Amino acid sequence: MHPASKYVLLAVALLFPALASNEYQVYVMATAFVWAIAVYGFNVITGFCGQLNLAHGGFFAIGAYTVGLLTSDAGWNFWPAFIAALFMTAILGFLVGAVSLRLKEHYFAIFTLCVGFIIYLLLDKWEELTHGAVGVRNIAAPDGFGLVNFRETMPVYYLVLFFLVFIIWFTGRIQKSLVGRTFIAIRNGDELAESLGINLMKTKILAFVISTTYAGLAGALYAGMIRFVGPEDGNILLTFNMIMYMLVGGIGTLFGPLIGTVGIVWLTQSLQFLEEYRMIIFGPLLVLLVIFFPLxxxxxxxxxxxxxxxxxxxxxxxxxxxxxxxxxxxxxxxxx
Amino acid sequence: MTTFLQQVFNGLTLGSIYGLVALGLTLVYGILHIPNFAHGALYMVGAFMSYFFMVDMGVHYWIAMAGSAVVVAVLGIICERLVFHQLRNSPPIHDKIAAIGILLFLEAMVHMFWGSEFRRMSSPFGGVMNLDGVYLREQGILIIASTVVLVVALNLFLRKTMVGATIIAMAQNREGAFLVGIDANRVAMMTFAISGGLAAIAATLYAPLNLVYPAMGHLVIMKAFVIIILGGMGSIPGAIVGGMIIGFAEAFGGYYISTAYKDVIAFSLLVVILSIRPQGLFAKGAH
Known part of the structure; x- marks a missing residue:
């Protein structure tokens, strides 16, 4: 992508609240950015490294629940809970990755689908910890240290934008580095990558941990922004949504997740009248995309x-x- | 002892249903190497079609089941033709994503026509037999008997008929099958039809004991995936044995461990087994 276009995108994002006609639009955009961060994580493991991780939405939920439970039940401040969420998703990502990445292709996808479902069931059933179907209320908003109030839409928008820009920059660095190239080598072929001297397991786990930490970051921001989380935030459908965002934007590209997420979130907004039936359009769209525009x-x-x-x-x-x-x-x- | 026998019966009933669903999934996987995530949606559509035939058209249970099997078999063929056939040369990740697209579409369609409320489907076999304190539901007996009949019939079809032999040949060796002039398209369509039909029959058999709703396929399909991984992807006896393992694990786990977590048991079993044996329990060589 042309170097200047990045700055144009950034400028548009910075000016968006001024251009938007109402606060709701800014709010929708901030939500889209949160999803985009999670989709960047998905893109690292699935787009770069070629492993379809269907538990990705589960890690998003774990990030959100970590912040939710620590701030509402344990009375922590937002930022310590935020850091804890990152560590939580990184550690759990390491553990799940160490087991699941021994499996290849379909086995990996099915295994992670089950892991995602276990996460969802635990969120729903483990009432002592997660409050079950009621969800977690009274989540602390990000602490502005007396300077800004993150309970308002505008500051939150810029906070999320800051993290999004950081994530895109960081992902770009990964992509250009040797590590990023080993990810792509693995996507192009396990055996070939191994014969080049790449340590498959180590590299895949690294990609997996990076992706789950991104998901945790997005989940933590989501919890601080929406200030309510429930088991439905761990629904497997969210992972399917993320697949769509990534695929529409362009799997394995640096700006694909951003373009796909923002595009589809706004398309969904304009198709509000369809509500839960929007999948009648998006389902076939997904199929048509993989057949005709897989890029x-x-x-x-x-x-x-x-x-x-x-x-x-x-x-x-x-x-x-x-x-x-x-x-x-x-x-x-x-x-x- | 009676509670134990009761759980054996419950396990057999559950295992039969899971086995039938897994059978369709494993057939498609064995021949086309597609993990069909939309299979659960086909199962769900099967239940709704039976519901539609029985409640709205007022036909008999058996006829509703046959009609539903035909409709879902055709739906399977359409999926194969319109989607999976187009993707036969794409990277495997595309098949999976397309299957998810089909799943989302079918669910949204059913949701639009029937809404999301839970529906109860009746069956002519609503009675309960009491055998020395063990309660045998007639529907449960029907499920077990039907599964035995279907598995035997499918086995005879695959082993004794020419058409069935082409399916087996494709599963064993694709290139070899092409070499002796087997029409891959016909085999693929037939496999999807059998797979869809089995899903619809399983759904119709199980629905009277359960409820009919758009998300009913989620748990079943995931358990079916667990089963075919346990039983070896593509293996027909593996699907039945795996189905029984999960059915029994759930019946006994639900009774002796915890009812709330009975759905977690199947998945935890998979996680434990795959952690120890990444290739599954019965998998022979690379598939």
């Missing part, structure tokens, strides 16, 4: 740009670098 908005755009560059710049000077790009086509797409 998503970002991926398709990058491929198109790439083709254009190839068609234009076939001069003798460029030919060399161009041929290099085509051999590592997939990688080039992901780095862009």
């Amino acid at each position: 998503g908005v970002c991926g398709s755009f990058l491929t198109w740009m790439h083709r254009k560059a190839q068609a234009l710049g076939l001069g003798p000077k460029k030919a060399k670098s161009e041929s290099k790009v085509t051999t590592s086509d997939q990688e080039a797409k992901n780095n862009a």
Whole structure:
């Protein structure tokens, strides 16, 4: 992606509250950003590393519940609880990853589907800890240290935006690093990656822990923003939503999760009249996407740009670098 | 002793249902290597179709079951043609995502037509037999008997008929099957039809003991996945044995450990078993 476009995006995001016609729109945008952070995590494990982790929504819920229970029942401040949520999801991510990542492909997807469901059932049934179906109320809002009041929409918007920008920056760093390249090598083939000397298990667990920590971060922010969590926040459908966000935006791309999440959240907003029936549109949309546009908005755009560059710049000077790009086509797409 | 026997009967009933659902799932997996996440939605649609035929059309239970099996079998074929066939050369992650798309769509459709409330479906076999203190529900006996009949029939179909042999051949070796001129499309459609039909029959058998609602497939499909992993993905006897393991674990666990957590038992069992044996209990070699 063109370097300038990042700053344009950032500027639009910073000015959005001024451009929005009412506070509700800012609130919706902040929610979309929270989801986007979780989807970035999903993109690390599924988009980069190629492992479909269907427990991702469960880790989001664990992050949210950690903040919820620590602030409402244990009387903690928001920020310590926030840090605790990150550690909680990282540690649980490590434990779940260490067991589940020994499994490949379908086995991994099914296993994590079950893990996600166990998380949901525990949230719903373990009443002594989680309050069961009633959910957790009176969650503390993020502490502004007397400077800002995060109970209001605008400060929360900028808080979430700050974390989102940080996450995108951090993910970009991962993607460009050697670690990020080993993730992609694993996606392209377990055996091949192993023969290159990549420690499969260690690398996969690292990707998994990064992804669950992102989910925990998003969940913690969500709890501080909505200030109520219930078992439905651990519903497997949320993971399915995240798949859609990621797929629409472009799986394995840096800006795909952002574009997909914001796009679909606003589309959902404009389809409010459909309410629970919106899946009649989104279900087939998901199917059509994987059949016809598996690269998503970002991926398709990058491929198109790439083709254009190839068609234009076939001069003798460029030919060399161009041929290099085509051999590592997939990688080039992901780095862009 | 009577409570023990009672749990054996309950375990057999549950295990039969799970086995039937897992059977359809394992058939599709064995032949097309697709973990069909939409299978639970087919099960749910099967229950609603039977409900529709029985309550709205007023036909007899058996006819409703047959009608529902046909409708869901056709639905399975449509899914195969429109979705999975198009994705046959895509990376495996696409199949899974597309299956999730189908699941979301079918659930939303049913939700739109019938709403989300829980419905009760009656059956002509509502009685209870008392055998020395062990209560045998007629519907439970029907479930066990039907499962035995269906499994035997399916086995005869696969082993003794030419059409069934092509399915087995595809499961054993894809390239080999192509080489001897087996039409892959026909086998794929047939597999989806059998799988859908079995799901609909299982749903119709189980619905009178349970309730009919749009989310009814969630737990069942996840347990079916647990079963086929336990039994080895693609293995037909494995699906039945795995179904019985989960059925018994649930019946006994629900009674002796905790009713609230009985649904967790199946998944915990899977987590424990896969932690020790990542390839599943009965898996032979790589699948």
